[in-house]
């Protein structure tokens with residue numbers, strides 16, 4: 494039985510990310526426990542539920558959200574399933590932590606935004622976990638302090654060891670670079686107005702037909718120019734780096750120098766191999782912040798507007814990738830609920 498006041502969470506989607514969130518809520522987060530897990534694969538849901546005391550497996554998100562012992566929902570199913578799960582959570586007036594992307598395209602994200610507005614209050618935190626990473630938080634605090642002056646440029650590097658099976662070129666934009674879209678908006682406080690995608694000769698290690706790496710450029714409404722190297726089959730490790738170039742100096746994060754070793758005439762360190770490792774602390778902080786805010790009856794962190802804005806930039810990015818060159822971002826006016 495959950496302690497009184499403990500947030501009882503249904504986790505929708507028990508793939509890699511969802512299963513990691515179940516572990517996190519049970520073992521790391523305070524004030525919450527998992528009482529339901531949902532997966533279209535019944536056996537997988539049962540296997541995950543079997544490891545958690547008092548947890549019921551479901552194949553239908555709506556059934557889990559209607560259960561008496563569910564107070565909140567964490568959505569970690571694939572992006573195309575998010576809209577239906579979010580609308581069902583709204584129908585039950587349940588607070589939601591929704592993994593990124595909010596939805597795969599701007600039209601569906603806008604429908605979510607409209608549905609949340611009709612509730613009259615915010616219900617959704619979006620899983621842009623980099624906003625909870627200690628290094629990104631330091632960079633944000635430094636930029637906000639004004640010590641470096643106005644930011645002019647951001648350089649991002651985003652590398653994965655290997656792309657998952659079934660990945661396509663546009664997923665580098667809407668599944669990977671979506672993080673840079675969000676941190677750029679968050680770090681600078683600007684909206685992204687245009688996206689250009691340049692396509693170097695693909696790596697011989699990329700799957701057939703995949704444009705990898707890509708070089709993506711954002712323009713912002715505050716006059717900044719931002720570049721992103723996305724390379725999802727780099728082979729050697731998981732690296733996420735960012736450098737801000739400002740009027741009075743620069744600041745860089747993500748070098749991964751937590752420990753440097755000297756041995757046998759060489760110096761060096763190790764490189765994380767995936768995001769669950771590199772961003773483990775950020776995920777822990779993100780989920781704890783969601784649980785704490787939800788228990789206070791609040792919604793904090795990146796919300797549906799941020800999810801929609803990232804979806805609109807992704808859409809422009811995919812257009813720029815397909816057609817070559819530059820595509821402008823089409824964004825609706827920011828509704829009062831998100832100002």
Ligand code: ISE
Pocket residue numbers: 653668669672725768
């Ligand atoms: C994945 O879904 C993530 O969110 C990771 O942070 C990103 O590095 C990876 O490219 C995505 O596929």
